[in-house]
Amino acid sequence: MQDSFDVVIVGGAVIGSAVACYLSGDPDFDGRVLVVERDPTYARASTALSAASIRTQFSNAINVAISQYGAKVIRDFAILCATRDDRPDLAFHEGGYLYLAATPEQERTLRENHETQRACGADVVLWSPDDLSRAFPHLTCDDIRLASYGRSGEGWFDNTGLMNGFRNKARAQGVTYVRDEVTGLTRAGDRIIHVTLASGRRLACGTVVNAAGPRAAQVAGMAGLHIPVEPRKRTVFLYDCAQSPEGTARVNQGRLPLMIDPSGVYCRPEGRYFMTQCPPEDDRAVGCDDFEPDYAEFEERIWPVLAARSESFEAIKVIRSWAGHYAYNTLDHNMIVGPHPEVPNMLFANGFSGHGLQQAPATGRAVAELIVHGTYRTLDLSPLGMTRILTGTPFLEKNVI
Missing domain, CATH: 3.30.9.10 (D-Amino Acid Oxidase, subunit A, domain 2)
Structure with a gap:
């Protein structure tokens, strides 16, 4: 069976669902979005097992700004992610x-x-x-x-509440979620053209987003790419x-x-x-x-x-x-976000090294901007992109706990 989606997101926990929510909520986007999640109970997702905290006390300005936006979203979440049936309060x-x-x-x-x-x-x-x-x-x-x-x-807040709020809002905006597992990515030159699932489905796609948490390196490897992310x-x-x-x-x-x-x-x-x-x-x-x-x-x-x-x-x-598990970036403990130069229609949102929950709002917004507009429109996260990974040039964050 073959189907077609404009965007396939690999991983449906807080990062994947944040991307899906911001993407489907952008008035300039009218494509089809599929989120593939291997375990919709999220029992072992980093999101569900997190200590669910947010801070601005980082060592570089980008991470401070990311958390400042995250705190605003958490405070206003009941409004931002309200659906007909729910106004999620994260008890910040x-x-x-x-x-x-x-x-x-x-x-x-x-x-x-x-x-x-x-x-x-x-x-x-x-x-x-x-x-x-x-x-x-x-x-x-x-x-x-x-x-x-x-x-x-x-402070700290409801971790699964953040994930479920993004997920429910994304669904209300037309995003499809499926319980399955990505087992293969087909490249044609510099593009991913098909995503293969464990169920046997073969999906044509315009863009793939790697939001696979601690399994991010496995997903990257399916496209012949490497990222320095491992479970810790x-x-x-x-x-x-x-x-x-x-x-x-x-x-x-x-x-x-x-x-x-x-x-x-x-x-x-x-x-x-x-x-x-x-x-x-x-x-x-x-x-x-x-x-x-x-x-x-x-x-x-x-x-x-x-x-x-x-x-x-x-x-x-x-x-x-x-x-x-931390999805640990062994190069510099910072997230990896944005496209890979060798495969520009594969976007990464990985390697948060324990900060994924608090950085999910800014990351979801940023990846959605790249997909819809081709550039960052709010907070410029380009220093956290793939170039530093390929050149082995750390963009260090000293405050990792």
């Missing part, structure tokens, strides 16, 4: 991010990043140890040299504490932020509980189906750090744990 908890620096190098990085963030209009302040202690009296600050706190535009596992722990410090802050109506300890361990409130994670010591590629949590991380690495940072975290108990 604007708790902020709190970065702690304990070494001269960490302090220098926070100050350099702060200059970039403030130049972009981000609502971020630098605090001395005394400022930090006054704002969050539960913290032990003896080793801290400097703190960076986001007063607004940062992250284990998340939900814990309860006997004496919760939530409500003790002297800023933001008592609410605690997402705190990033100098060790790399982070934690944030999650309802009555707290959520925590740390970068693995052995951070290497894993199989796309490897979702076994690293249970030892909590006892061996996370709990000692949390207990030292706050007496409130001395008596804590894990309630639940799970593992998800």
Whole structure:
């Protein structure tokens, strides 16, 4: 069976659905769009397993601007993605991010990043140890040299709500979703002309969008292309504490932020509980189906750090744990977006390295602009394009957690 679509999107989680939503909502686009998703339950999608946070505290201006737009979309989501049957509220908890620096190098990085963030209009302040202690009296600050706190535009929200809102809006605008898997891409010279599915369907296409998350390199390989994206596992722990410090802050109506300890361990409130994670010591590629949590991380690495940072975290108990995947760009930890010079009708939206959820609105809008108008019309993401990948020239993001 052969069918024809103007755009075939490989992957229907938050990135693919954001592209589908913005594309189908563009008044200058009237083509047919198909989203191919291998697992519409999304049980193991990076979107569903994410910690669902957004921040403006990045080290380069493009990522700051991407998140500023993302925060606006999250705030206005009930209007932007309203359908006849639904007005999705993402319950944006604007708790902020709190970065702690304990070494001269960490302090220098926070100050350099702060200059970039403030130049972009981000609502971020630098605090001395005394400022930090006054704002969050539960913290032990003896080793801290400097703190960076986001007063607004940062926090956490409903991760699957963002994905489902984009998906439902895209469907309402005429996009077709199918449960299937892309198994082949047929090239004729410098173009993809057919997409083959596991079901046996063979689709003629005008444009292909690779939004396959941790499987992005596999999809690129079907076209004879390479991108440096691989699955990296992250284990998340939900814990309860006997004496919760939530409500003790002297800023933001008592609410605690997402705190990033100098060790790399982070934690944030999650309802009555707290959520925590740390970068693995052995951070290497894993199989796309490897979702076994690293249970030892909590006892061996996370709990000692949390207990030292706050007496409130001395008596804590894990309630639940799970593992998800970063679609990790090994070159520079930044997204890869836009067409491949060798195959211009294949567009990439990959390698978000843990930032895909918060960067989905800007990415969806950008890819849709490229398809419909042939250029970026709002935020220029060309520095995040394929050229740097092909030349091996990193566009580094220092703040990866």
